Amino acid sequence: AYAFSLFPWHTCLSQRSYAVGAKVVAAIVSGQIHLCMVYGMEALLAVGCGWCAMAPGWTRFELLVHHVPYMAALALCLGGGHEERWTGPMAIVLLTPLNEGLFIAQSLGAPDWLAKVRRGDGFFGVA
Numbered sequence: 001a002y003a004f005s006l007f008p009w010h011t012c013l014s015q016r017s018y019a020v021g022a023k024v025v026a027a028i029v030s031g032q033i034h035l036c037m038v039y040g041m042e043a044l045l046a047v048g049c050g051w052c053a054m055a056p057g058w059t060r061f062e063l064l065v066h067h068v069p070y071m072a073a074l075a076l077c078l079g080g081g082h083e084e085r086w087t088g089p090m091a092i093v094l095l096t097p098l099n100e101g102l103f104i105a106q107s108l109g110a111p112d113w114l115a116k117v118r119r120g121d122g123f124f125g126v127a
Helices: 002-006 022-048 060-079 087-093 096-107 113-126
Strands: none
Touching: 002 022, 022 060, 022 087, 096 113
Protein backbone atom coordinates (compact mmCIF):
# COMPACT_ATOMS: atom_id res chain seq x y z
CA ALA A 1 0.00 0.00 0.00
CA TYR A 2 2.91 2.35 0.73
CA ALA A 3 4.42 1.89 -2.74
CA PHE A 4 0.94 2.27 -4.26
CA SER A 5 0.50 5.58 -2.44
CA LEU A 6 3.87 6.85 -3.69
CA PHE A 7 2.97 6.41 -7.37
CA PRO A 8 2.09 9.75 -9.05
CA TRP A 9 -1.11 8.48 -10.69
CA HIS A 10 -2.27 11.92 -11.84
CA THR A 11 0.82 12.64 -13.95
CA CYS A 12 2.41 9.37 -15.02
CA LEU A 13 -0.09 7.60 -17.21
CA SER A 14 1.07 9.33 -20.37
CA GLN A 15 2.36 7.32 -23.34
CA ARG A 16 5.20 9.79 -23.84
CA SER A 17 6.38 10.41 -20.29
CA TYR A 18 7.05 7.64 -17.80
CA ALA A 19 9.08 9.66 -15.30
CA VAL A 20 7.94 8.55 -11.87
CA GLY A 21 11.12 9.12 -9.90
CA ALA A 22 13.85 6.88 -8.60
CA LYS A 23 12.38 6.62 -5.07
CA VAL A 24 9.04 5.34 -6.36
CA VAL A 25 10.64 2.89 -8.79
CA ALA A 26 12.94 1.56 -6.06
CA ALA A 27 10.05 1.06 -3.60
CA ILE A 28 7.87 -0.72 -6.15
CA VAL A 29 10.68 -2.91 -7.49
CA SER A 30 11.65 -3.82 -3.93
CA GLY A 31 8.07 -4.85 -3.19
CA GLN A 32 7.91 -6.88 -6.39
CA ILE A 33 11.15 -8.69 -5.62
CA HIS A 34 9.88 -9.49 -2.14
CA LEU A 35 6.60 -10.78 -3.59
CA CYS A 36 8.48 -12.98 -6.07
CA MET A 37 10.69 -14.35 -3.30
CA VAL A 38 7.56 -15.40 -1.41
CA TYR A 39 6.08 -16.86 -4.62
CA GLY A 40 9.33 -18.74 -5.27
CA MET A 41 9.36 -20.18 -1.76
CA GLU A 42 5.72 -21.24 -2.11
CA ALA A 43 6.50 -22.90 -5.46
CA LEU A 44 9.46 -24.76 -3.96
CA LEU A 45 7.37 -25.95 -1.01
CA ALA A 46 4.59 -27.05 -3.36
CA VAL A 47 6.94 -29.05 -5.60
CA GLY A 48 9.35 -30.35 -2.94
CA CYS A 49 7.03 -31.07 -0.01
CA GLY A 50 3.58 -31.01 -1.57
CA TRP A 51 2.57 -28.10 0.68
CA CYS A 52 0.33 -25.31 -0.58
CA ALA A 53 -0.30 -22.21 1.52
CA MET A 54 -3.43 -21.51 -0.52
CA ALA A 55 -4.99 -24.89 0.39
CA PRO A 56 -7.72 -26.07 0.49
CA GLY A 57 -8.70 -23.86 -2.45
CA TRP A 58 -5.70 -24.32 -4.73
CA THR A 59 -3.93 -27.37 -6.09
CA ARG A 60 -0.17 -27.55 -6.62
CA PHE A 61 -0.71 -27.06 -10.36
CA GLU A 62 -2.84 -23.94 -9.85
CA LEU A 63 -0.22 -22.47 -7.54
CA LEU A 64 2.54 -23.09 -10.09
CA VAL A 65 0.46 -21.70 -12.96
CA HIS A 66 -0.14 -18.56 -10.91
CA HIS A 67 3.32 -17.99 -9.42
CA VAL A 68 5.92 -19.18 -11.94
CA PRO A 69 4.71 -17.13 -14.95
CA TYR A 70 4.47 -14.05 -12.75
CA MET A 71 8.06 -14.49 -11.59
CA ALA A 72 9.13 -14.95 -15.23
CA ALA A 73 7.27 -11.80 -16.29
CA LEU A 74 8.95 -9.77 -13.55
CA ALA A 75 12.35 -11.16 -14.56
CA LEU A 76 11.70 -10.07 -18.16
CA CYS A 77 10.57 -6.65 -16.97
CA LEU A 78 13.61 -6.05 -14.80
CA GLY A 79 16.03 -7.73 -17.20
CA GLY A 80 14.76 -5.63 -20.09
CA GLY A 81 14.96 -2.35 -18.18
CA HIS A 82 11.19 -1.74 -18.23
CA GLU A 83 10.67 -1.20 -14.50
CA GLU A 84 9.90 2.51 -14.74
CA ARG A 85 7.39 2.00 -17.54
CA TRP A 86 5.62 -0.76 -15.61
CA THR A 87 5.56 0.86 -12.17
CA GLY A 88 1.80 1.55 -12.38
CA PRO A 89 0.74 -2.06 -12.94
CA MET A 90 3.39 -3.29 -10.50
CA ALA A 91 2.04 -0.92 -7.81
CA ILE A 92 -1.48 -2.30 -8.30
CA VAL A 93 -0.22 -5.89 -8.12
CA LEU A 94 1.34 -5.14 -4.73
CA LEU A 95 -2.20 -4.90 -3.34
CA THR A 96 -2.91 -8.59 -4.06
CA PRO A 97 -0.78 -10.15 -1.27
CA LEU A 98 -3.27 -8.85 1.29
CA ASN A 99 -6.02 -10.80 -0.46
CA GLU A 100 -3.87 -13.94 -0.55
CA GLY A 101 -2.84 -13.50 3.08
CA LEU A 102 -6.46 -13.17 4.17
CA PHE A 103 -7.31 -16.34 2.22
CA ILE A 104 -4.55 -18.20 4.05
CA ALA A 105 -5.74 -16.81 7.40
CA GLN A 106 -9.26 -18.06 6.67
CA SER A 107 -7.88 -21.47 5.79
CA LEU A 108 -6.15 -21.53 9.18
CA GLY A 109 -9.41 -20.76 11.03
CA ALA A 110 -9.57 -16.95 11.24
CA PRO A 111 -12.91 -15.37 12.28
CA ASP A 112 -15.69 -15.20 9.70
CA TRP A 113 -15.71 -11.40 9.60
CA LEU A 114 -12.31 -11.58 7.91
CA ALA A 115 -14.07 -12.96 4.82
CA LYS A 116 -15.81 -9.59 4.43
CA VAL A 117 -12.49 -7.78 4.59
CA ARG A 118 -11.11 -10.14 1.96
CA ARG A 119 -14.08 -9.56 -0.36
CA GLY A 120 -13.66 -5.80 0.07
CA ASP A 121 -9.96 -6.01 -0.73
CA GLY A 122 -10.70 -8.20 -3.73
CA PHE A 123 -13.30 -5.78 -5.03
CA PHE A 124 -11.43 -2.53 -4.43
CA GLY A 125 -7.78 -3.58 -4.66
CA VAL A 126 -7.59 -6.51 -7.02
CA ALA A 127 -10.44 -5.80 -9.41
